[in-house]
Amino acid sequence: MQLKTPPEEKANEVRVNDSGSDQSSQGQLSVRSASKVFPSLTGEGEVCVFEDVSIEIANGEFVSIIGHSGCGKSTLLNILAGFDSATTGEVLVDNKPIKGPGLDRMVVFQSFALMPWLSAFENVRVAVQSAFPSWSKANVIAHTNRYLQLMGLGDIGKKMPAHLSGGMRQRVGLARAFAVQPKALMLDEPFAQIDALTRGSIQDELVRMWDKAGATVCMVTHDVDEAILLSDRIALMTNGPNARIAEIIDVDIPRPRTRELLIESDDYMKLRARILRFLIDHNRRPTALDDTAHAMEAYPTSAIQGHVDS
Known part of the structure; x- marks a missing residue:
């Protein structure tokens, strides 16, 4: 990752690439x-959490992944972050294999993940x-200080x-993530x-911040409304074990988006109904025969608007 010239002017502006090089x-x-x-x-034996999963997330794109608990959403995010590795297949950033965590890929967790012995600063x-x-x-x-202020x-x-x-702690987490100016941002149910x-x-x-920084974002969420509000595309995962990406939906709703405009949009209502129907159709509670404990998401989710529990 290229080092960027430290900001000394334009204190209220986020620059995508202070070095002036092409980030396309x-x-x-x-x-x-x-x-x-x-x-x-x-x-x-073994348990296959997900299999034959393929998705391309373009530079600067915001993609959300939705599916019931146990489908491997957070496992996939951990692999993209470099905390884990895929058993088979390829996982890359800029066409280079991801071999471990890096400051080019920052993660914001549901559990905030701040160092408790350090101040926010x-x-x-x-x-x-x-x-x-x-x-x-x-x-x-x-x-x-600039990113804390932003x-x-x-x-x-x-x-x-x-x-x-909780809201302040998550703001600190987001400030930390954006301050590093990463190529990609991983969000693991950050608002739950x-x-x-x-x-x-x-x-x-x-x-x-995302609009100004230009980072690629991959977010795991259970919240349908949140996914539609924030995303360019939404990937829908089937249930685990052996989960797959069933379809990837384009969110063809113009930006900037507001909640007031969304609830009056026919396109939003149709898209929301389509995703909810998918989740309802896949709303199967695991049985005692399903050995999927290792595949469960890393953090529990809370009941939120648009959340269809499994």
Whole structure:
């Protein structure tokens, strides 16, 4: 990942590439005929979480993945992030194999994942320092403060995560992710533990930052309305084990989108009904014979609008 010139001017503007180089080929995520197999909990045989999964996510595109718990959504996201690896197939960023975690692919978790012994400012600063080790201390501090301010956190930098609300903690997580200026951003149900009113405002801030930064985004969610509001395309996964991507739907609703406009849109209502019908058709509770414990998502989900529980 190219180092970018530290921001010293235009404090309220997010620049996609401060170095001036072409980023048109940066941030493309590719999953090609991938499968993931875990050992069975009984010690006999294996469990295939998902199989033959393929999806291409273009540079700067926002794609959401929806499916019932246990279909391997978060497992797939972990593989894209480099925390895990596919059993078969290819997983690439910019046509290069993903071999492990990297600052070119930042992850925002449902559980916030802040370092509790560091202040909000330090949680962001440490990431910035790691991403841009050649920058001076003054530039790292300025860059950190800038992204905290862009997320509406300018006055809470000294506070510890334990003293912040869930919404504030997730804002810190997003500030940290965008401050590193990654090629791609992985969102693992980032709003599931946040109340509805706060969730809406953070979603708006996410879209604003994404629109200016130009990073590719892959988000796992159970929330149909959230997926339609935020995404360019939505991938629908069948149930696990042996889950697959059943279809990938284009969200042909013009941007900028607002909730008020969406609820009055016939296209939104048709798309929402189509996705809900898919989820209802696949609403099968696992039986005692299904050995899918290893395939379950890494974090529990909360009941949210548009959530169809499995």
